[in-house]
Amino acid sequence: MIKKYFSIIFLILILLASILSSDRSVRVMKNIFETGKDMEKEEQYIIVIDPGHGGRDPGKVGINNALEKDINLSIAFRLKNLLEQNDIKVIMTREEDIGLYSETDSNKKNADLNKRIEIIQTSKADLAVSIHQNSFGEEYVKGAQVFFHEQSTKGKRMAEIMQAQLIETIADGNHRKAKSNSNYYMLKKTECPFVIVECGYMSNRSEADLLLEDDYQEKMAWGIHLAILQFINEGGLDTKAK
Ligand SMILES: [Zn+2]
Structure with a gap:
């Protein structure tokens, strides 16, 4: 809010300056204004x-x-919306029902995972x-259960916050704990903190049905997003280490 007012006031000042003073002072003020915008952008997670x-x-x-791929995408979109409302920049590895490989890839599963990792890195x-x-x-x-790489301190912390938050938000008597994994390819290869949320068991009749419901998917996304905000608030993303 304050930033917004500041920007508006600054724009008015630039307008006034361009009427009252030299070209140079206008350029200097414009510069400050634009630099300020850049700094704001850099702060965005x-x-x-x-x-x-x-x-x-x-x-x-x-x-x-029900197919896992569809539920994953639907929850992901809900999470994206919630995070964007908090001024976080969100990039999705896919926004459609597609695999991230090309027809010429001999090992499509590997190509798919590598492409996801590449998106995260770039x-x-x-x-x-x-x-x-x-x-x-x-x-x-x-x-629900959250997984992290066993050698990632931040991944562990993120996973523990998320597990606790999902237990509270979903309130289904879940006693699971965040769990480390050293084999899962993406957990191993990713350089930033990374967690995998297994939102529920599609082999359990009641949970499989819940996972198809809008309200339940929204609740799941809400819990995941609250956990991320909490992690950010405690400085979890202030340094780049994994
Ligand atoms: Zn899966």
Whole structure:
């Protein structure tokens, strides 16, 4: 708000100056105004949201025949909206039902994951969040869980905040803890803090059905976004380290 007023006042000053004084002073003021804008831009956090799977890779197939790739994308869009409302720059690895490989790639799964990693690296992301759904052989297993790379201090902290927030927001009696993983390709290769949220189990009838509901997806995105804001507030993204 204050920044906005400042900008408006400054614009008025530039206008006045251009009427009253020399070209030079106008140029100097314009410069300050534009530099100020650049600084504001640099302060903006960049977060990559990565909706897992897509295209010919459906991910998990639910007990209700829902496809993981669709739920991932839908929750990702909701999360994007919420983060953008907080002046965070969001980049999505995909915004459509597509895989990130080309037809000539011999190993499409690898090409797809490498492309996602490349997007995270080239966007200079401060944080990356992958959205996935889980599945298990026994139907009773359910509940959201957040994963981080075992050697990432920040990833661990982000995951723990997110796990706690999801337990509070979803309020389904979930007792899961954030879990480290050292094998998952994207967790290993990404240079910025990175977490994977498995929002729920598509093998559990009630959770699989909930995951298709707008309200539930919104709640999930809300919880993830609150956790990210909390992480930012405690300085989690102030340095670039993983
Ligand atoms: Zn998945």
